[in-house]
Amino acid sequence: MARVxxxxxxxxxxxxxxxxxxxxxxxxxxGHKTAVxxxxxxxxxxxxxxxxxxxxxxxxxxxxNGDANLRQALIKDKRADNLFILPASQTRDKDALTTxxxxxxxxxxxxxxxxxxxxxxxxxERGALMAAYFADEAxxxxxxxxxxxxxxxxxxxxxxxKTRKAEQGEGAIPxxxxxxxxxxxxxxxxxxxxxxxxxxxxxxxLLGVIPESQAVLNASNSGVPVVHEDGSEAGQAxxxxxxxxxxxxxxxxxxxxxxxxxxGRLFGG
Amino acid sequence: MGFLDLFRSSKPKSAxxxxxxxxxxxxxxRAHRSGPDYLPKLHQDILAVIRKYVQVGDDAVQMNLxxxxxxxxxxxxxxxxxxx
Ligand SMILES: Nc1ncnc2c1ncn2[C@@H]1O[C@H](COP(=O)(O)OP(=O)(O)OP(=O)(O)O)[C@@H](O)[C@H]1O
Ligand SMILES: [Mg+2]
Numbered sequence: 001m002a003r004v005x006x007x008x009x010x011x012x013x014x015x016x017x018x019x020x021x022x023x024x025x026x027x028x029x030x031g032h033k034t035a036v037x038x039x040x041x042x043x044x045x046x047x048x049x050x051x052x053x054x055x056x057x058x059x060x061x062x063x064x065n066g067d068a069n070l071r072q073a074l075i076k077d078k079r080a081d082n083l084f085i086l087p088a089s090q091t092r093d094k095d096a097l098t099t100x101x102x103x104x105x106x107x108x109x110x111x112x113x114x115x116x117x118x119x120x121x122x123x124x125e126r127g128a129l130m131a132a133y134f135a136d137e138a139x140x141x142x143x144x145x146x147x148x149x150x151x152x153x154x155x156x157x158x159x160x161x162k163t164r165k166a167e168q169g170e171g172a173i174p175x176x177x178x179x180x181x182x183x184x185x186x187x188x189x190x191x192x193x194x195x196x197x198x199x200x201x202x203x204x205x206l207l208g209v210i211p212e213s214q215a216v217l218n219a220s221n222s223g224v225p226v227v228h229e230d231g232s233e234a235g236q237a238x239x240x241x242x243x244x245x246x247x248x249x250x251x252x253x254x255x256x257x258x259x260x261x262x263x264g265r266l267f268g269g
Numbered sequence: 270m271g272f273l274d275l276f277r278s279s280k281p282k283s284a285x286x287x288x289x290x291x292x293x294x295x296x297x298x299r300a301h302r303s304g305p306d307y308l309p310k311l312h313q314d315i316l317a318v319i320r321k322y323v324q325v326g327d328d329a330v331q332m333n334l335x336x337x338x339x340x341x342x343x344x345x346x347x348x349x350x351x352x353x
Contacts, residue, residue, distance in 0.1 A: 145287075146287050146290065146291055149291055149295075150291060150294060150295060150298075153295045153298065153299070154298065157298075157299070157302045187284070189282075190282025190283065190284045190285065191282070191283055191284060192284055193284050193287055193288060193291075194284065197284065197287075197288045200288075201288065201291050201292060201295055202295075
């Protein structure tokens with residue numbers, strides 16, 4: 001049975017697409033057959049982050065409308081063997097994603113794939129609701145910053161009531177926190193919410209903490225998901241999160257600032 | 270932390286302020302979500318009634334749903350404008 005995972009946040013620009021690309025690639029590198037779907041209709045971006053933008057022929061909405069079949073629309077990743085990408089369409093028609101259409105595509109994918117990763121658009125409108133509706137579990141991507149944390153809490157409310165599982169009386173789907181763009185230096189200075197603060201407010205399990213890192217920008221510039229940059233802190237933190245996602249118990253890293261100055265080391269605790 | 274900061278660390282850090290504010294708003298929004306569906310509509314209707322008599326902003330009516338055992342208490346707080 002395939003597992004459907006939604007990568008969601010409420011707030012925009014917090015790292016959902018970066019995370020979707022990293023998780024899907026990480027799962028595929030571990031030998032799991034994985035499909036990653038861009039639900040951001042009108043603002044296709046996952047193709048760029050995955051580096052396959054020039055190979056897009058058909059998209060998600062084409063498959064829903066029957067203009068193409070799934071086989072024609074899925075793009076095989078160049079680097080990871082078990083990985084396929086279903087790009088979003090550029091249509092402005094926000095109603096293009098129908099519940100029946102999405103269900104049809106997911107059901108067909110589930111026959112062939114172990115994991116289906118859904119990259120949600122920002123907001124709490126139709127696209128975001130559709131990305132979450134059929135999910136078995138959720139990863140809530142949050143930045144250590146007030147509006148992102150508040151929106152994540154709203155999204156948790158939606159995950160508890162507006163998924164198919166919730167509607168069928170199975171309650172809230174499991175949701176875990178991925179805190180991204182974390183800066184231990186700024187946390188030390190009291191300028192940024194700490195991982196403990198965010199966890200205390202949202203009270204959900206922690207899947208991982210991804211540090212703020214230039215490697216993420218480099219990765220998106222070159223269209224190579226950041227888990228391939230396994231020398232970078234962000235790449236390693238994402239690989240740890242993938243391992244935890246698969247049930248491994250790994251300690252959290254990159255939570256403290258290693259590069260403290262002399263006085264920092266003396267007084268910083 | 271810079272050297273000079275050691276001598277002026279009494280000011281509350283912005284992160285703790287952020288945490289406090291978040292705890293308040295998140296608690297309030299959760300209570301709102303778990304309350305009956307008609308609450309937002311009731312809020313609008315109460316506002317409309319008050320506006321027949323005085324002009325007030327959207328935040329003039331604060332509603333707060335509290336649970337005590339199996340009783341629910343709806344607390345209404347209406348702030349009228351100061352006399353001009
Ligand atoms: N750990 C990180 N360190 C530095 N930059 C990051 C990190 N994570 C994400 N970013 C940057 O943040 C920006 C937004 O990332 P991304 O596109 O993944 O967010 P999103 O949540 O998918 O946005 P949208 O809501 O628009 O779909 C990008 O420029 C990305 O490079
Ligand atoms: Mg995105």
